Amino acid sequence: MAELATLDDPKARAVNERHGDDHGVNLGKLRALAKRLKIHQELARELWATGDSAARLLAILICRPKAFTRDELDVMLREARTPKVHDWLVTYVVRKSPYAEQLRVAWSADPDPVVASAGWALTTARVARKPDGLDLAGLLDVIEAEMKDAPARLQWAMNHCLAQIGIDHAGYRARAVDVGERLEVLKDYPTPPGCTSPFAPAWIAEMVRRQPG
Structure with missing residues (x-):
């Protein structure tokens, strides 16, 4: 110390x-x-x-x-x-x-938004690395219904999950972009030159552009 x-x-x-x-x-x-x-x-x-x-x-x-x-x-x-x-x-x-998966499920449904944001962060990691077994359409349903009015930390985590779904899963990309465009969460977030905006449609477009092939 x-x-x-x-x-x-x-x-x-x-x-x-x-x-x-x-x-x-x-x-x-x-x-x-x-x-x-x-x-x-x-x-x-x-x-x-x-x-x-x-x-x-x-x-x-x-x-x-x-x-x-x-x-x-x-x-x-x-x-x-x-x-x-x-x-x-x-x-x-x-x-x-x-215990990561047990905690992901428990925390995502927690009434404390900061705890819930941890659950969504774990979900985002699974979307990117171990999506088998995840209900991606169901996740988009929850994001569409709840992200707009979520507290800041939880909103940020849900938005990251939305973008990750659009980036990594082409079959859900159009819907992820549509949800982002309609909710407009972080659309006006100040983004330094050379950095990628956290606004999900812009984030998805930039990351997909960088993908090989």
Whole structure:
């Protein structure tokens, strides 16, 4: 914790706070520290228990994902209220857990929109890598009915899923684009030059354009 404190940069903290995060540690330096520590499950648990965001990010990098129980992961996800901790926990830990599918189903239906957004993030990963067994038409039905009025974090996750369906599944592409065009979610999102807009129709078109063949 003392070493993490020495890595805290006020400028980085100010930038992070604009995105809802509450730490000031450069992520490159954090990864270097994790590389030095290597996998250390006991220390990871202790770091997570501090409640400090930088410590929790470090814990995610040095933990053993399969060592956590389903209930532990559920509690951790509900404790992870800042965007970066939440995203890293889902991406680097939950997705590698044997309980990922159980949690995907449970979280997607959770009344807490931040928890539900984790379920949708896991669904998006399956859309891209393991779509067998997913009801893509059913997912589009839910997105069409609920995304427009969803809270910001959940809306963003549902929009990502919408775009992923359109990008990876040609048979559903026209409908995904149509849903995006009608809902207009993130249509006016400020996008820097050279970056892809998160507006689903534009995102789908750009990613499909980059596909080989």
